[in-house]
Each structure stands twice: as structure tokens, then as C-alpha cells.
Amino acid sequence: MTNAGTLRELLRHRLVWPVAVLVLLIVGNLVFTPSFLSIEVREGHLYGSLIDILRSAAPLALVALGMTLVIATGGIDLSVGSVVAISGAVACWWIAGLGDQNSLGGVLGAVGLALGLSLLLGAGNGLLVAAVGIQPIIATLILMVAGRGVAQLITDGQIITVNSDPYKVIGAGYWLTFPVSVLIVAVMVAGTLVLTRRTALGLLIESVGGNPTASRLAGVNARRLTVLVYVFAGLCAGLAGLIVSSNVSSADGNNAGNLIELDAILAVVIGGTALAGGRFSIVGSVIGALVIKTLDITIYTIGVPTNTTLLFKAVVVVVLCLAQSPAFRARVLGRRRRGPVVPDPAPPASKTEVPV
Template identity: 70%
Template sequence: MNTLVKHRLFWPVAMLVALLLSNLAFTPSFFSVEVRDGHLYGSLIDIVRFGAPLIMVALGMTLVIATGGIDLSVGSVVAICGALACWRISEQGDQNSVAGVLVAVALALGLALLLGAWNGFLVAVVGIQPIIATLILMVAGRGLAQLITDGQIITVNSSPYKLIGGGYLFTVPFAILVALAVTALAVLLTRRTALGMLIESVGGNAEASRLAGIHSRRITLMAYIVAGLCAGIAGLMISSNVSSADGNNAGLWYELDAILAVVIGGTSLAGGRFSIAGTVVGALLIQTLTTTIYTTGIPPETTLLFKALVVTVVCLVQSPAFRAKVFKGRRRRPSAPPAGPAAATTEKVEVPA
């Protein structure tokens, strides 16, 4: 049992289960899943479906943080890609054209790759600190998204595009299938090949990795490119789910939720070892918390405060040092040496020359 408690995923999973169970007090049918018109419906399905974009962003953020960096621009990339895709679809004559939608998706994801490469170039090649390099795109990217939408909300009516974030395939929401596929691919590449070890090596000590023959700059550049791509996919999911693009609010503060998901999952912000499974659990925990807030009827003006409080509790419970202080108490001080004859044996004995 002690080994189980010490596992990095124990406390995130325990808090996720506790949040899910707490919803039963307000919604007795919370765990029920049913099929309507050939589609799966239920609160659990909604949590995973609405959490799919956050899972995507958090996966990319995991690789960036594992290299010792940070990406504050993912929220802006979400808004840019959604805006570009919706603008391209709205400009074509037939919005239900599959070819036209594929072109729009390709343009959006291509731009996401370029934006990720730009961040990686500033960090790995130019040598700018990650928080500053990505802050540039965080600010400028939001303006670029509003420039694409002309400051308006672009609405589209495209069934093929709706499939990405709000459609179903084999009775399962398509967004869930995409998140599962990307997660499986990330696990395959980082745990079944040497890529994961190289990323952890660069995050642990980039200079030592370089001296050992590892192309640390290439690894860092790759991590930021993947983060941009994952954010682009999330932007397509969000915009297609609501059939519109809002350059001002789409993906707003998503970078903070992604960082929280990564940290809750057990990945250190200092870089090095990372956990894909922990990131997925952290993202689902944050989405479950959001769902719980709406289910319990917490006032909207206190939503962010309540969310911050719960996340703080989760992080504290995860901390071994905090648990040692709270649950185990302070260690007893060593007792003083015994007095009397026993103490005499410790005295220094002079030996005559």
C-alpha cells in the first residue's frame, strides 16, 4: 500500500475519482452512459469530449516542459488556427465541400507548425529565455487572430468541419478518437523509442547532453513544433464544436490550464522526467473540476477562485514534503547521551607515552 501511495499517479487519480464521485450528490445519473441515435451520451462522455482540446495542448506542453522550457503562446495558437480555418471555409462557395475543409485544416495546421518552429527558433537557436520568447507570440498571436477575423466572430455552417469537434464516428465523439490517437502516438514515440530518453536528457542538462553527442537544439526545436501542432489541433476542435471562431476569447488562458495539467500529472517544471499518462489524468481532472463547478451551481463570480483553491489542494497533497509535515509530523530529536557510568566510557583516555 505504501508503494502505491508513493506512485506519482496515485494522488491525481485519487482526486479525479473523488471529484467524479462528488457529482453523484447533485446528479444521481452522473455515471450513466446511454446510446441515442447511435451516439454515446452521458456526463462522463462529455468530460472526455470537452477535455480533448486541453489534452492536446497539455501533451505538447509536456514535451516542452520536459526539455526545461515553457510555452505561453499555445492559447494564441489555438485562436489563430481556429480563426484561419473558419475564415477559409467561410470564403469558399460550398462550405460542405470536403476538399475545401481539408484545405482549410491543412492551412491551419501548417501555420501551427510554423508558429511552433518560430518559438523553437527563438529558444534553441537565438537563445532567448522560453518564457520571453513565447510571451512574444502570446501577445502578438492574439492580435493576429483578431486580424484574421477582423475583430468579429466568424460563423460557419459546414458539416465536415463540424465533425472534428462536435461529430461522432463509430458512436464515439470524433474529438475523443483524435485525442486517443495522438496520445497513443506520443506514448509510442517517447516510450518505445529513444526519443523520450533524449528529451529527458536535454531537460536534465542540455550542455551535458550536447557534450555527449545529443543535438539538444534539435530536440528543443522539435518539442516546440509538436506543441504548436497540438495547439493547432485543439483550435480546430474548439472552433468546429461551436461552428465559429472568436479571435479574442478562443483558447483564452488555455496555456495556464495546460501547465497545471502537466504539473498535476507529476512532470517537474525544472525539466527532465515526464509522464504522458499523468498529463492526461491532469487534463481530465481540470475538465472534471470545471464540470463539477457547473453541476454544483457555484456562482460564476467565484468559479475561478474555487478552481484555484482545488488545484492548490491537489498540488499540496501531491507534495511528499507537505504530506510528511502534515500527516507524519516532525521527526523526534535524537535523545541526549546517557549520564553516569555510561557517559564515562565516552571520555577521552590519555595513554602515557
């Protein structure tokens, strides 16, 4: 294959443009902040702008991870923000009622209770979609609205503040110099990659999203897989809720996880997963989450006015999505597909020619 052909194949890869935008954002930050890439160790912990990006992107990356598999089956989950709020609210409510908030057993009980409830909420979404037959956007919209109210009931409309060192480790702690929240994301991503790319699970999920009728006729239990991916999305959102509430040692039922579902969907799209279902990219969704959080930091670094922040962010996202579109690139670069070249017919023989 020629160099030009190799370059064309590279440009068609779904991860090229997200990675290119991420690199461009980092370079832009370097222009305004020369020490942007500097990482140092303080008190046995890694510090630096890149570490801050990884920490801030951890909850979004988890939610995007679950959203990726849901979208791959042709669904959508608008309730993940509410599950984030409920998870953090339940954990902080339980810890606040402990006699000793630093009790490791009590904190583990709070974490187990929060994650167990998140799994049940995800299962509820999956059953509404797979068993009852409600459209995913409607089924999850129910929990999106009701779940936010449940979180406010748990917190009694107030911000629950806790002072628990073991609980603080989840969102603000470090292990072997790395942020614990980032390590949690790494373990979840690695486990998901193994299950979806080293087993038949990923192919089954893509088949359900790509052609549900054909997959059912082939013997794939589409309902069970649909419930499974929504349960997984609930687990990821529950973990994100623990990280968010642990990082600030408090639970806010009104604002925690607010609109994170939209950023998660955007991260999934940036990562190259098709909204119509079928093909998906776990790594792409994580890169998409990093792009969104790096963009947030870039907006403040370059001094974009607050009243135009959302517009600036929207413009960047639109440019990225257009760059990912093969049809748009072909139109802009003038590289339309051409049919096979048909040779011109041979001219008729002259009457004066004498056949040999």
C-alpha cells in the same frame, strides 16, 4: 515486501493523487446527480456526463500534451492559446470563402493550411529559444501577444461563422458512437507514448531538460530536440483550435483559446511533470486535463456561487498539489526520515566477573 511497504510505494506514484482527486470529484457529482455515470446511446451516439467531460477536455488535453514535452526540456510555451485562435481563424476564413462549404476537398485544404501555419509558429518559437537563445517565457510571450492580434486580423475583429458539415465533424461529430474529438486525442496520446516510451526520444528529451550540459557533452543534439518539441506543441495547439472552432462552427479571434495555456500548465503540473524539466508523464497530463474539466462541471453541479468559482477552483488545486508533495505529506503525517538505528553499546564488564 510487506503490505505497508507496498502501500507506501503506491502513494509515492505520481499518478495516485491525480486519479484519487478525479475519483473524488466523480463521487461528489454522484451525490448531487445520481445519474452522473449513466451513459446511453442516442441515434447511434454515446451520451452522458462522462462523455461531455471527455469532449470538453479534448482541446485542453491536446494543448497539455504538447506542453508536457516542452516543459520536459526545461521550457514553457505561453503562445499555445494564440495558436489555437489562429488555427481556428485560418480554417474558418478559408471555408467561409469557398463556393461550397460542404466540399470535402475545400475543408481538407483549410485543415492543412491551419495545421501547416501552426507548425511554422511552433518552429518559430523553437528557433527563438534554441538558436537565438531567448528565454522560453519571453520568446513565447511574443507570439502570445502578437498571435492574438494576428487572429483578430484574420477574422477582421468579427466572429466568422461557417456552415460546413464536414468541418463540423472534427469537433462535434461521432465515429463508431465515439466523439471524433476524443478519438483524435486518443490517437495523438497513443502516438506520443509510442515515440517517447518505446524509442530513445523520451530519454533524450528528459536528458535535455534534466542536464543540458551533460546531454550536449554526451552527443545529444539539444537544439534540434528543442525545436522539435515546440513544433509538436504548435501542432497540438493547432488541432485544439480546429476542435474548438469546429464545435461551434465559428472562429473568435479574441476569445478562442483564451488562457488555455494556464490550464495546460496546471494540467501538466497536476499530472506529475516537473516544471524544472526532466521527468514527464503523458498519461498524467491527460488525467490533469480531465481533473480540471471535471472540477469545472463539479463547481456548477454543487452550486458554487459564480463570484467564488475561481477561488474554489484555486483551493482544490492547491490541496491537490500539496497532496502530491512528499515533503508536505511527511510533515503532516509526522513521518520524517530517520537515520539508521545504531544499537546501544554493550555495558562495560563488571570488575567482579571472572573471564572464562
